[in-house]
Structure formats: C-alpha cells, structure tokens
Amino acid sequence: MEFTTKLSGLVARVERGIDRELPPANDAPARLHEAMRYSLQAGGKRLRPVLVLTAAELFDPSGHIDPVPAAVAVECIHTYSLIHDDLPCMDNDNLRRGRPTCHRAFDEATALLAGDALLTFAFFLLSDAYASHASLAADLCRELAEAAGSRNLVGGQMLDLLGEKSPAVTDEMLHRIHAGKTGAMIRASLVLGGLIGGAPPAAIAVLREGGSDLGLAFQIVDDILDATGDTATLGKTPGKDAKAGKATFVTLHGPEHARRVAEAKSSAASRAFLSLPGDTAFLLELVQNLMTRTR
Numbered sequence: 087m088e089f090t091t092k093l094s095g096l097v098a099r100v101e102r103g104i105d106r107e108l109p110p111a112n113d114a115p116a117r118l119h120e121a122m123r124y125s126l127q128a129g130g131k132r133l134r135p136v137l138v139l140t141a142a143e144l145f146d147p148s149g150h151i152d153p154v155p156a157a158v159a160v161e162c163i164h165t166y167s168l169i170h171d172d173l174p175c176m177d178n179d180n181l182r183r184g185r186p187t188c189h190r191a192f193d194e195a196t197a198l199l200a201g202d203a204l205l206t207f208a209f210f211l212l213s214d215a216y217a218s219h220a221s222l223a224a225d226l227c228r229e230l231a232e233a234a235g236s237r238n239l240v241g242g243q244m245l246d247l248l249g250e251k252s253p254a255v256t257d258e259m260l261h262r263i264h265a266g267k268t269g270a271m272i273r274a275s276l277v278l279g280g281l282i283g284g285a286p287p288a289a290i291a292v293l294r295e296g297g298s299d300l301g302l303a304f305q306i307v308d309d310i311l312d313a314t315g316d317t318a319t320l321g322k323t324p325g326k327d328a329k330a331g332k333a334t335f336v337t338l339h340g341p342e343h344a345r346r347v348a349e350a351k352s353s354a355a356s357r358a359f360l361s362l363p364g365d366t367a368f369l370l371e372l373v374q375n376l377m378t379r380t381r
C-alpha cells in the first residue's frame with residue numbers, strides 16, 4: 087500500500103478512537119469535556135499514536151490486542167502537555183494546531199483542568215482497556231508514566247524553563263532537555279506498541295534505542311521549522327524560541343549543522359528499525375518523511 091494511503095488510514099483510526107474513547111462533550115461538567123475535545127480534536131499530526139499502531143502491527147499484524155486505546159492515551163498526554171505549555175505561566179501562546187490555544191478559547195483555569203483531566207484520563211484508559219491483560223496494562227502504565235513524569239516530559243519542561251535566557255546552555259543540556267520533552271514520548275509510543283504486539287525484550291530494546299534517536303531528530307527538525315516556518319503552515323507561532331532567547335539546535339549550531347545532526351539521528355533510528363522483524367517498510371518511510379516535513 088502506498089505510504090500516504092496507509093498513513094491516512096492510521097490517522098483516521100486514531101481520530102475515530104479519540105472520538106469513541108473520550109467522554110462526550112455534553113457529559114457534566116460539559117465545559118471541561120468540551121475543552122478536552124477542543125484541543126484533542128484540533129487535528130495534530132498524530133505522530134505518537136501512529137507510532138503506537140505501527141509498532142504494534144510489526145509484531146502482531148492481525149491485531150489480537152487492539153492498540154488504539156493506547157494510541158489515544160499517548161495522544162491525551164501529548165495534548166495535555168501542549169495545553170499546559172501554551173499557558174501564560176509557560177510559553178504564553180495564542181495559537182496551537184491552527185486554532186486559538188485552549189486558554190484563549192476557554193479560560194486559563196479551564197485549560198489547566200482540561201490538561202489535568204487528559205493526563206489522568208490516559209491512565210484510566212490504559213488500565214480500563216487492557217484490564218483483561220493485567221500484566222500488559224501494568225507495563226503500559228509504567229512505561230507511559232515514566233515517559234510523562236519528572237524524569238522525562240515534565241522534567242524536560244522544567245529544565246527548559248530553567249535554561250531560558252541562560253547563556254550557559256550547552257549542547258549536552260540541550261540534548262537532555264529534548265530527550266525529556268520530546269524524545270521520551272516518541273520512544274514510549276514505539277515501546278507501548280511493541281508491548282501490545284508482544285515484542286520480545288530484545289526488540290523492545292531496539293524500539294527504545296531507535297525511538298530516542300527518532301525523537302531527537304524530530305526535535306531538531308522542529309527547531310529548524312521554528313526558525314524558518316510560517317504561522318499558516320505550522321499552525322502555531324514560529325520564531326518564539328529565538329525571541330525568548332532560548333537555546334535551540336539552530337541557535338547553538340546554525341541550521342546546516344542542525345540539519346546534519348538530525349539526518350545522522352534519523353539514519354541511526356532507521357538502522358535500528360531495519361533490524362526488527364516484520365514488515366518495517368512503512369516505519370522506515372515514516373522516519374524519512376519526518377525529515378522533510380513542513381509542519
């Protein structure tokens with residue numbers, strides 16, 4: 087099947103899963119559920135949930151255990167992090183996924199609560215949807231909690247805030263920030279998929295390693311797009327990092343070197359994924375595609 091057809095099919099599965107799993111918008115308190123759906127159903131790229139589905143399919147093409155709830159859980163956490171990142175106490179942004187940010191469309195307190203509720207809902211979903219596979223449910227919760235917690239996503243955000251305007255941010259610190267903020271959720275998406283597909287420990291280790299490299303490559307491209315992209319294509323405000331005096335791969339190394347590092351990390355991810363069993367063609371093309379993305 088052609089790459090774009092397969093990708094649209096996976097994104098459509100994720101969108102249907104989101105609509106099915108999330109509490110209906112009119113469930114009380116409706117304002118909260120509306121805000122959760124407003125941000126989640128704003129049409130992001132759905133990279134992380136697509137990685138969950140892709141990794142699961144590598145090991146279990148007939149889908150004995152449905153990976154969609156896990157894909158939705160990952161997107162819930164990702165979306166909560168975007169809502170909170172956009173708040174005035176963090177990045178203070180007005181535009182996300184081509185729409186007014188959650189606190190602009192609703193209000194600050196509702197946006198904070200919508201983020202909290204999405205974070206909590208992700209773990210409800212994992213424990214509920216995989217309840218008949220107790221050990222798998224526990225592994226999925228552990229993996230996602232580790233990626234979303236103080237050592238990774240939240241920790242990376244903390245380091246990012248601490249590093250703002252600091253002239254002393256080094257390449258090593260930048261790697262640590264991005265491994266936490268971006269890499270961990272991308273890695274966890276692949277691992278969750280692998281666990282659901284029944285991947286053996288050695289293959290899970292490969293997904294972890296390749297996922298970390300892919301996460302870094304993805305973030306460097308994000309830095310390049312932030313420096314070169316436009317609002318209409320990105321659906322968010324570009325140029326904010328440089329304006330805020332934040333160190334990025336582009337400000338630290340220049341766009342050409344940043345691109346070279348991204349290519350090297352992307353190749354490392356592809357090499358790792360190539361060693362996996364199953365039909366890796368789609369995953370490898372996805373990795374390549376992320377290098378040339380425009381949003």
Ligand code: GRG
Nearest residue numbers: 130131132167168170171239240243267268308
């Ligand atoms: C508030 C706990 C907390 C964390 C915030 C998500 C985040 C961490 C900050 C947003 C800014 C940023 C550059 C984060 C790095 C991760 C990243 C590139 C997010 C955007 O992901 P995409 O491009 O977004 O996949 P879509 O909208 O397509 O899902």
